[in-house]
Amino acid sequence: MSLPLDDLEQRIALTRPGDTVRGLSFAAVLRLVHQRLGRDEAERLRAPLMQRSPVDFFSYPAVDFLRLLAFASEALQPEFGTRDAALRACGEAIVGTFFESTVGQTLLRLTSGGGDPKRLYGNAPASSSTAVSYGQREYQALGDKRVRLFFKGDLLDRFEADDTLPS
DSSP, rough: OOHHHHHHHHHHHOOOOOOOEEEHHHHHHHHHHHHHHHHHHHHHHHHTTTOOOTTTTSSEHHHHHHHHHHHHHHHHHHHSSSSSHHHHHHHHHHHHHHHHSSSHHHHHHHHTTTTHHHHHTTHHHHHHHHHBBBOOEEEEEEEEEEEEEEEOOOOOOOOOOOOOOOO
């Protein structure tokens, strides 16, 4: 997963005016920066993008999120060793924050299917659509313990993951 600063303008050029990201993603990245680098650094990254702290389920321009993610990963690089590791930490913070939220907990209960991981993965496209307004996502079952998730038109690279489900 890579979002180098020299790639930022190319990614911004791919956005459409209505592309949005939920405030929860902004808040999770800013919280990680605050925890690792302090309040001043988190404020320095937030201030050019928004007047106040983001509200979790408000929608904000995807362009601003791309900028936040690029500059946060640059600032966090010394903490995590590489930009890719810093980006992964930002992604983990977003996912963790979502599943700790009331909406995330409810979604988990509704989609977990009594411990069936394929049902959870099968609902990933709809779940992802609650976080961003752009792109298309599809789920494909490949067997008892394998699935494939397709992400088309996404503004962020998805890290490569083993598509084998835990038994």
